[in-house]
Amino acid sequence: MYRCNSFKNLAPCSSQGVDFFAINTDAQALLQSAAENPIQIGELLTRGLGTGGNPLLGEQAAEESKEAIASALKGSDLVFITAGMGGGTGSGAAPVVAQIAKEAGYLTVGVVTYPFSFEGRKRTVQAGVLFSVFLSALEAIEKLQKNVDTLIVIPNDRLLDIADEQTRLQDAFLLADDVLRQGVQGISDIITIPGLVNVDFADVKAVMKDSGTAMLGVGVSSSKNRAEEAAEQATLAPLIGSSIQSATGVVYNITGGKDITLQEVNRVSQVVTSLADPSANIIFGAVVDERYNGEIHVTIIATGFTQSFQKNLLTDPKGAKVGGQESMKSSVPLQSLTSSSPSPSRSPARKLFF
Numbered sequence: 001m002y003r004c005n006s007f008k009n010l011a012p013c014s015s016q017g018v019d020f021f022a023i024n025t026d027a028q029a030l031l032q033s034a035a036e037n038p039i040q041i042g043e044l045l046t047r048g049l050g051t052g053g054n055p056l057l058g059e060q061a062a063e064e065s066k067e068a069i070a071s072a073l074k075g076s077d078l079v080f081i082t083a084g085m086g087g088g089t090g091s092g093a094a095p096v097v098a099q100i101a102k103e104a105g106y107l108t109v110g111v112v113t114y115p116f117s118f119e120g121r122k123r124t125v126q127a128g129v130l131f132s133v134f135l136s137a138l139e140a141i142e143k144l145q146k147n148v149d150t151l152i153v154i155p156n157d158r159l160l161d162i163a164d165e166q167t168r169l170q171d172a173f174l175l176a177d178d179v180l181r182q183g184v185q186g187i188s189d190i191i192t193i194p195g196l197v198n199v200d201f202a203d204v205k206a207v208m209k210d211s212g213t214a215m216l217g218v219g220v221s222s223s224k225n226r227a228e229e230a231a232e233q234a235t236l237a238p239l240i241g242s243s244i245q246s247a248t249g250v251v252y253n254i255t256g257g258k259d260i261t262l263q264e265v266n267r268v269s270q271v272v273t274s275l276a277d278p279s280a281n282i283i284f285g286a287v288v289d290e291r292y293n294g295e296i297h298v299t300i301i302a303t304g305f306t307q308s309f310q311k312n313l314l315t316d317p318k319g320a321k322v323g324g325q326e327s328m329k330s331s332v333p334l335q336s337l338t339s340s341s342p343s344p345s346r347s348p349a350r351k352l353f354f
Helices: 004-013 027-032 055-064 066-073 089-103 117-121 133-145 156-161 169-192 201-208 226-236 262-275 307-315
Strands: 022-024 038-040 078-084 107-114 123-126 129-132 150-155 212-221 249-256 281-288 296-303
Touching: 022 027, 022 089, 027 038, 038 066, 055 066, 055 089, 055 133, 066 089, 078 089, 078 169, 089 107, 089 133, 107 133, 107 156, 107 169, 107 201, 129 133, 133 150, 150 156, 150 169, 150 296, 156 169, 169 201, 169 212, 169 249, 169 296, 201 249, 201 281, 201 296, 212 226, 226 262, 226 296, 249 262, 262 281, 262 296
Parallel strands: 022 038, 078 107, 107 150, 150 212, 249 281
Antiparallel strands: 123 129, 212 296, 249 296
């Protein structure tokens, strides 16, 4: 599942073994999306229109179309559910889709964004009920957490830490969408791209199954010290607001061109393992693709945090920190997060659902 407004940012990453579905009540938005597999939900309820920001309508629409959603999911191994929390369809339908996937036995991962602070002033009235963007987002996150194996929440406000004064509003929202894309692509690449060090799906499942809230880190560098820089960007997770410190489960992937060296792979690994819990279950993959010559990309998913941190993340996504850490100002340049490097070729792999 992916938001139609930003689906075009993720769809170009499509590969064999990966299926993309856009779910929406809005028929017009589906037509304008880049989705090869659109699913219109709640046709009887909304008559092809949007939800007007009402998550109750989004939930009811998904319930109405449960059979269509379940049919699309059939045969999946891993289901990604990505959405922007706070709106009608994302907040209302995402937990329903997650429940369908989880009950079917698929590894289910939620990757969602939490609204910018300035979005909290928006209010929508439906049937005499006042809806708050933040309240809708928090309620949706709590519902989603109960129906996924792993939940990654990306507070949009963290983008303010890496954006400069000249960043346009439109670019900020595009950047938020791109963060979702990188997170989803990073996890799927670990499984679908054949590499020098391959990661078995069972290993990924062992780390992410019933793991609760998780943290996502992405890093890209082409500098002289690219290995260390990419690893540090990913482990500091500025878009989450905390590091991977104390994680008991870590899945990470290193991707580089033919010029990547053994020592660079080792340096990335040293940075990651030095921060994780000493007893952490750490799974990593290493992929070489000539189209990444000059660059190193590191994607990290960290799980197994304390219950207190998970609770804080669900009640205050913007302020949640491991061990009371202060939010770290990121040195990640915007261009590194919005890199449009071509996606490496992939061989046929297990079916994924987004």
